[in-house]
Structure formats: structure tokens, C-alpha cells
Amino acid sequence: MEHDKDIQTTQRGFHCNLCIVNIPNKPSLDDHVKGKKHQHLLRLRAQRKAQEENSVFVSGFKPDTSQTDLKEYFAQFGPVSDVIMDKHKGVYAIVEFSEPQNAQAVLAQLEHQLDGLKLRVKPRERKEFKLATRGKQDSKNTQISLDRLNNELLKATSVNEQMQKVVDSFELKENEKKVRDLLVQLLQEVFTEFFPDCQIVPFGSSVNTFGIHSCDLDLFLDLENTKAFQACAKSSEATGENQSEDCHSEDSILSDIDLSTASPAEVLELVAVILRKCVPGVHKVQTLSTARLPVVKFSHRELNLHGDITINNRLAVRNTRFLQLCSGIDSRLRPLVYTIRLWAKQKQLAGNLSGPGPLLNNYALTLLVIFYLQNRDPPVLPSVNHLKNMACEEEECVIEEWDCTFPSQPFIVPSSKNTEDLCTLLFGFFTFYSKFDFSASVVCLRDGHVLPITDFLRRDEEAVDTAEASGPKPKRSSAPKLGPMNVLDPFEQNHNVAGNLNERTQKNFKRECCEAEKYCRSLQYQRKSTKGKSWGLVRLFAPLSEAGPRSQVETEKIMEVSIPFKAAVLPEPLRAQLALAGKSFRSIWFAKICSAVHTVFHEILKCSPLEETQTVAATTQDKAETEGNEMEVNNNQSVEDSGSQAKSETGKKRPLTVDEEEEEGPSTSTVIEAKRQRLDADMEHPEPVHWTWSQGNRVWAGRRKVRRDLLKTSDETSKPEGGCIDIESRVTQSIVEKEEKLQELLEFKVDAEVVGGNQSTKVVLRFHPSHDTTGVFQDFFHFLESFLPKMAETILGRAGS
Numbered sequence: 001m002e003h004d005k006d007i008q009t010t011q012r013g014f015h016c017n018l019c020i021v022n023i024p025n026k027p028s029l030d031d032h033v034k035g036k037k038h039q040h041l042l043r044l045r046a047q048r049k050a051q052e053e054n055s056v057f058v059s060g061f062k063p064d065t066s067q068t069d070l071k072e073y074f075a076q077f078g079p080v081s082d083v084i085m086d087k088h089k090g091v092y093a094i095v096e097f098s099e100p101q102n103a104q105a106v107l108a109q110l111e112h113q114l115d116g117l118k119l120r121v122k123p124r125e126r127k128e129f130k131l132a133t134r135g136k137q138d139s140k141n142t143q144i145s146l147d148r149l150n151n152e153l154l155k156a157t158s159v160n161e162q163m164q165k166v167v168d169s170f171e172l173k174e175n176e177k178k179v180r181d182l183l184v185q186l187l188q189e190v191f192t193e194f195f196p197d198c199q200i201v202p203f204g205s206s207v208n209t210f211g212i213h214s215c216d217l218d219l220f221l222d223l224e225n226t227k228a229f230q231a232c233a234k235s236s237e238a239t240g241e242n243q244s245e246d247c248h249s250e251d252s253i254l255s256d257i258d259l260s261t262a263s264p265a266e267v268l269e270l271v272a273v274i275l276r277k278c279v280p281g282v283h284k285v286q287t288l289s290t291a292r293l294p295v296v297k298f299s300h301r302e303l304n305l306h307g308d309i310t311i312n313n314r315l316a317v318r319n320t321r322f323l324q325l326c327s328g329i330d331s332r333l334r335p336l337v338y339t340i341r342l343w344a345k346q347k348q349l350a351g352n353l354s355g356p357g358p359l360l361n362n363y364a365l366t367l368l369v370i371f372y373l374q375n376r377d378p379p380v381l382p383s384v385n386h387l388k389n390m391a392c393e394e395e396e397c398v399i400e401e402w403d404c405t406f407p408s409q410p411f412i413v414p415s416s417k418n419t420e421d422l423c424t425l426l427f428g429f430f431t432f433y434s435k436f437d438f439s440a441s442v443v444c445l446r447d448g449h450v451l452p453i454t455d456f457l458r459r460d461e462e463a464v465d466t467a468e469a470s471g472p473k474p475k476r477s478s479a480p481k482l483g484p485m486n487v488l489d490p491f492e493q494n495h496n497v498a499g500n501l502n503e504r505t506q507k508n509f510k511r512e513c514c515e516a517e518k519y520c521r522s523l524q525y526q527r528k529s530t531k532g533k534s535w536g537l538v539r540l541f542a543p544l545s546e547a548g549p550r551s552q553v554e555t556e557k558i559m560e561v562s563i564p565f566k567a568a569v570l571p572e573p574l575r576a577q578l579a580l581a582g583k584s585f586r587s588i589w590f591a592k593i594c595s596a597v598h599t600v601f602h603e604i605l606k607c608s609p610l611e612e613t614q615t616v617a618a619t620t621q622d623k624a625e626t627e628g629n630e631m632e633v634n635n636n637q638s639v640e641d642s643g644s645q646a647k648s649e650t651g652k653k654r655p656l657t658v659d660e661e662e663e664e665g666p667s668t669s670t671v672i673e674a675k676r677q678r679l680d681a682d683m684e685h686p687e688p689v690h691w692t693w694s695q696g697n698r699v700w701a702g703r704r705k706v707r708r709d710l711l712k713t714s715d716e717t718s719k720p721e722g723g724c725i726d727i728e729s730r731v732t733q734s735i736v737e738k739e740e741k742l743q744e745l746l747e748f749k750v751d752a753e754v755v756g757g758n759q760s761t762k763v764v765l766r767f768h769p770s771h772d773t774t775g776v777f778q779d780f781f782h783f784l785e786s787f788l789p790k791m792a793e794t795i796l797g798r799a800g801s
């Protein structure tokens with residue numbers, strides 16, 4: 001088969017050279033080669049091959065020769081389907097015929113002449129068909145500098161020295177900074193012509209001390225003073241006074257636009273026109289007015305720079321100052337950030353290549369490093385709240401209602417008592433995040449510690465209440481967008497800077513941290529090889545493809561399916577319930593998932609129960625729900641009595657507290673509190689649940705087709721697999737009625753447990769078939785791997801509606 005040569009067997013599965021993807025196992029490989037992408041690329045390759053065989057490469061004609069002239073000349077050999085001229089017309093052309101024999105006929109003729117000139121005719125060059133990957137050039141350049149860097153790293157004597165070398169080879173050098181300054185100056189001059197008193201302020205990696213050679217130039221066009229200027233000019237006009245000196249009387253673009261009422265898109269359009277027409281060397285100007293922060297992108301030809309101009313980005317200028325400050329407070333931050341950025345890039349975890357994507361951006365990654373350093377023992381960096389307390393009055397700063405106060409100078413901040421070296425701190429970073437419960441925690445640099453996600457489910461509720469009660473919502477009251485990874489911006493406290501990440505990126509980040517952590521434990525990381533082998537950072541920076549596809553082998557062997565806790569997709573009533581549950585939220589959620597999983601096996605896939613401890617789940621749920629109700633009552637009291645809120649030993653707010661000293665003897669609240677504490681302990685680690693099921697049909701086979709047929713004859717709108725309970729039950733029913741039964745009943749056990757705390761919160765389901773000599777259960781399991789989590793999510797959503 002043709003795809004055989006495209007598929008390569010690797011240590012951890014397969015690799016498709018055509019689509020450039022890793023595939024973990026045979027069933028996925030079969031799906032992959034039948035899939036849309038692979039099939040599309042096969043067709044495209046066949047089409048390109050035919051085009052190559054049907055065409056010839058022609059040069060030597062006059063510069064003014066047209067496509068029609070060439071078409072007419074070559075038509076004598078057969079019908080010409082296309083003539084493609086090169087960009088700078090007149091150098092070469094590709095003449096394409098409808099049949100390969102026409103091209104052969106052209107090549108067979110020894111001499112060709114057009115307008116008295118001898119044409120050179122060659123077979124068309126055969127290019128290897130390769131998927132054009134975005135940022136190919138970029139990764140090629142990185143690879144070259146990485147190869148050079150690796151040579152340098154091998155010469156170092158310690159990991160500490162290696163990390164310093166990473167900084168040396170990537171950081172922006174003085175001359176590069178000067179070039180950037182010059183461009184800023186030039187833009188300042190040009191823009192001042194059009195927007196009197198405006199300011200061009202650089203921010204981002206060019207100035208935050210973490211810049212690398214190729215980083216973009218982020219600029220903020222501050223029009224505050226220009227607005228004041230325009231207002232002043234307008235009022236003088238209205239009163240008929242002569243324009244004062246202060247209001248600069250020269251003509252400007254401001255007669256065309258009213259900055260107090262113009263939309264950001266209108267202003268940026270103007271900025272784009274100025275860039276295009278008035279700034280020498282600028283090209284590729286593009287306005288993205290629908291981005292979260294509308295922006296004009298541009299490049300500078302001679303300086304080989306890419307830039308961004310935004311107009312409403314004061315917070316970014318301020319957070320840039322914050323990063324600069326952190327660098328100044330502790331010199332270990334820079335080498336750590338440079339090293340971790342490079343590691344993350346190599347592992348395809350960070351650096352979205354063309355604009356927004358599901359990977360971490362460099363800002364979010366840097367915040368993760370700072371947060372880790374705030375959590376070292378003793379801390380390397382202080383929390384943002386601590387920094388705020390060190391600032392003086394003049395340093396107070398509020399932007400868009402957010403408190404952005406911190407000292408302007410690093411020497412105000414006392415030196416850290418932490419003396420760990422870079423090698424240890426890097427190892428610690430991987431350990432910290434390999435054990436991090438991303439699903440249930442929120443990274444908060446403001447407080448310098450983790451906040452439970454339940455706090456944010458509640459905040460969301462409160463935000464809704466506030467909005468309902470008092471009309472328009474104040475900016476601060478809206479909740480952050482919760483996702484698989486939650487990193488609060490240190491200033492804009494309802495902005496999740498990792499809100500763009502998807503489940504897969506979060507998992508990959510964690511998995512790579514685990515792998516790096518494992519490697520850092522080895523001697524190869526810590527000690528220079530005496531035999532010239534790669535050691536230290538060199539192995540850490542091995543790109544993903546070299547290290548092989550991400551390991552799925554272990555999960556396959558154990559037959560395990562995980563259902564992650566996804567705060568973002570929980571139905572509203574459940575969010576409210578979990579928000580009040582404190583530490584017990586895992587138990588309540590676990591009970592809901594168990595009930596959903598039971599529904600999937602019993603009602604949707606029509607499995608028969610042989611034995612179950614569903615009662616355990618039911619009891620857990622009952623307990624949790626009853627307690628949730630009690631808590632709700634009591635929590636309302638404690639919310640009103642806000643002064644009585646205390647802190648637990650980890651510094652987390654406890655939703656339920658009473659001022660015990662006020663009461664003589666145990667009050668009702670104290671009893672509830674005591675009961676809750678007991679329950680908390682139980683509920684933090686609820687008992688696992690077990691079921692044994694049997695299945696007599698191949699309910700997994702051919703579901704897509706059955707679903708399609710069913711949808712054709714029903715009014716239901718199309719839903720993806722696992723998206724609708726009713727349709728999926730009917731699909732199973734139809735298979736059970738129409739298809740042959742399995743020769744032997746499938747019997748299997750399922751153990752379910754909830755994990756979290758020092759790993760991502762999730763329900764883990766382990767499958768144990770009683771016997772599976774024919775591999776039938778393996779097929780069923782592969783189906784369940786994707787079906788079960790999707791279906792459970794749908795059922796949970798339904799429960800909330």
C-alpha cells in the first residue's frame with residue numbers, strides 16, 4: 001500500500017512522514033490513514049506528482065514574452081493547461097500540459113526557438129512533497145543556533161555555567177538594543193507630526209530583560225496627551241480665541257479624527273496609514289482590529305525587525321516594569337527564564353508561531369517561573385502583595401481599577417535568604433510543576449500561593465449576583481476565564497494569562513515537566529561527562545521529535561481512562577455547589593462523575609451490571625449534597641459576618657468559620673463545623689468505586705455510520721459523537737438489534753478513583769477484562785478512551801440544565 005512508505009515504526013508507536021505526526025498505536029494508525037488530513041495530503045501529493053510529470057521548465061525567452069506567447073508556441077505539442085511565470089517576469093516559466101506525453105514530446109525535440117531566441121527547456125525539477133509547516137524557517141534558524149549553543153554547553157564545567165551561556169547566546173546585545181531604540185526614535189518623530197504630544201513606549205521582551213535576538217518590538221502608542229491637546233484646541237475654537245502656544249497651532253491629522261469618540265479600530269487604521277506612507281523602511285503593515293487587544297503589525301526591511309503597535313495597553317507597559325523589577329531583585333531569574341523558555345520551545349509547549357494558539361506565551365511562562373520562585377523555601381522572590389507594601393506613596397499606581405503598585409527600584413527589596421544555585425532551582429521548577437494540580441488550582445502571584453479553584457467558582461457566582469443587583473458590571477467583578485491551566489495576571493486579577501491553553505497543552509506541559517524532573521535526578525544532568533557525551537542542559541533541550549512521540553505506552557498497558565476536572569465546562573448549579581464545598585469539592589464531583597459513568601455503561605452502552613459498589617458513590621454524593629446544603633446556610637451567615645473569616649494553615653480562606661469564643665458551649669455552628677472537619681477528611685479522599693459489567697454486542701463498531709443513518713431520519717440537529725445522550729442510546733439500541741451478538745460475553749471490572757492535590761484533579765478509571773484472548777476488549781477499550789470522557793461531560797452538563 002502506498003501509505004506504507006509514509007509510516008515509520010518508532011520506539012513508541014508510529015510516525016507518519018506525510019502528515020508529520022506521531023501515532024501511539026495500531027488502531028489509531030488505522031484511523032489516521034483513513035482520516036481526512038492524511039487522505040487529503042495523499043491526493044495533493046498525487047496531484048503534484050502528475051503536475052510535475054506534465055510540465056517542463058523553460059528559460060531563455062525575451063523579458064517581454066507573455067504567458068500567451070508561450071502558450072501559443074507550446075500548443076503544437078499538445079493542449080497547454082497552464083503557464084506559470086516567475087515573479088520577476090522574463091527569467092523562467094513552467095509550462096504545464098494536460099498529459100505527460102506532451103511534456104515528453106517537448107523534451108524529445110532538441111531545439112526550440114521563440115522570437116529568434118533559442119529557448120532552454122528542461123524537465124521540471126521533482127521536489128519531495130513535504131507538508132509546509134508553519135515557522136519552518138524559524139525552527140531551522142533555531143536549530144542552527146541550538147547546534148552552536150550545544151557545542152558551547154558541552155565545554156562548560158557545570159549546569160550553572162551552562163545556564164549562563166544560554167543567556168549569553170540568546171540575549172539582546174547592546175547594538176541590537178540600539179537599533180531598536182533608533183526605530184522607536186524614528187517612529188516617535190513621525191507620529192508626533194500627526195499626533196502632537198503622543199508617546200511611543202516600548203514594552204515586552206525588547207525591554208523586560210528577557211528578550212532574544214529575534215523577538216518582536218512591542219510598542220504602546222500613548223495618546224493621552226494628544227487627546228488633551230485636541231480637547232484644548234477644540235475649546236479654543238469654540239470660544240473663538242486664538243490657539244494658545246500650548247496647543248501647538250500647526251495642522252495635524254487631528255482635524256480628521258476626534259480621539260475622544262473614535263473607536264480603537266479607527267485610530268489603528270490611521271496608525272497603519274502613517275506607518276505605510278510615512279515611515280521609511282516599513283512594510284507588511286497589517287491591522288488586527290478583532291484581537292483581544294487590537295494591534296497594527298509591521299516589519300522593517302533594513303533593520304529586519306517585526307513590530308506591534310497597540311493603543312490601549314497601559315497594563316502591559318506596567319507588567320513589563322514588574323518583570324524588569326523581578327530581574328533586578330534576584331539575578332537568578334534571568335538564567336532560569338531563558339533556560340525554561342528554550343526548553344519549552346523545544347518541547348513545543350510555548351511560542352505560538354503565528355499569532356494566537358493553544359500554547360503558552362512567553363509572558364505566561366515567565367509568570368510560572370516567578371510563581372515557582374515565590375514558593376521556594378525560603379522564597380527567592382516576594383509576592384506582589386509584599387512588593388506593594390514596600391512601595392512608597394509616589395509609586396502608587398492604579399490602571400483600569402487594578403492596583404499596580406510596586407517599588408520602582410529593586411534595591412528597596414531585601415535580598416532573599418535562599419541560596420540555592422541555578423542547577424537546583426531548575427530541577428526544582430520541574431519538580432514543582434510535575435506535582436501541580438492544574439485542574440483544581442489557580443496560580444496567583446499577587447498572593448504568592450495557590451488558590452483553590454472553588455474560590456473562583458464562587459466569585460463567578462458573586463459576580464453574577466452583583467451584576468444582577470446593580471446594573472452594569474464593574475470590570476473587577478467579572479471572573480477569570482477558567483481553563484485547563486489558570487494563571488492569574490498579577491495586576492489584572494480577572495485575567496487568566498493561560499486562558500488560551502487547551503487540555504492537551506496542559507497535559508503535555510505536565511508530562512514534559514515529569515520527564516525533565518526524572519532526567520534532572522540523574523547524574524547525567526548534574527555532572528559533566530568525562531567521555532564527551534551530552535550532559536546537563538544539552539539533553540534537556542533535545543527537540544520533541546528526537547525524544548520520540550510523547551509516551552502513551554504506560555497508559556495503554558494499564559488500560560486506564562482519565563476524566564479531568566474541567567471547571568470551565570461545569571454547569572452553573574454544580575459550580576455553585578462545588579464553590580461552597582471547600583476541600584470536599586472533589587468528592588461531590590467524583591460522585592457526579594461516577595453516576596455519569598454508570599449511565600454511560602448501563603443506559604447508553606446497554607451493559608448489564610454484574611456487581612457494583614455504586615452505593616458507595618451514592619452515599620458519597622448524598623453526604624456531599626446534604627453537607628453542601630448545610631454549608632450553604634452556614635456559609636451565608638459567615639459571608640454576612642465577614643469579620644469572622646479565618647485562614648487555614650495554608651493561607652486559604654475557609655468559607656465556614658465561627659467565632660467559637662463568643663459562644664458558651666458548643667453552638668449549632670460549632671457542631672456543624674466539627675462535623676464538617678471530620679467529613680472534610682473523609683471527603684478529601686473518597687473511597688474508590690467498583691463495578692463489574694458484561695456486554696454481549698460490539699456496541700462500539702460502526703457507530704458513526706449508524707448515527708449518520710439515524711440522524712438522516714430524525715429531526716435532531718447533528719451532534720458530534722458523545723454529544724447527545726438520546727442519540728447515543730439509540731445508536732446502541734440499533735446495533736444491538738441489527739448486528740450479530742459476540743460469541744462470548746465480555747466481562748470486565750471498572751475501578752474508579754479520584755486523584756488530585758499533588759497531581760491534576762481527575763477521575764481515573766481502570767479496566768480489567770476477565771479474559772480477552774481475542775483482543776475484542778482491547779477494541780472496546782480504545783473506543784471508551786475517547787467516548788467515555790465526552791459522554792460523561794455531556795451527562796454532567798445535562799444534569800445542570
Ligand code: ATP
Nearest residue numbers: 204205206215216218316319320361362363489497
Ligand atoms: P516574545 O515577544 O519574545 O514572545 P514578549 O514578552 O514580548 O515575548 P509578547 O507576546 O510579544 O511577549 O507580549 C508583549 C508583552 O505584552 C508581554 O511582555 C507582556 O508585558 C504583555 N502580555 C503579553 N501577553 C499577555 C497576557 N496574556 N496578559 C497580559 N499581558 C500580556
Ligand code: MG
Nearest residue numbers: 204205216218
Ligand atoms: Mg514581544
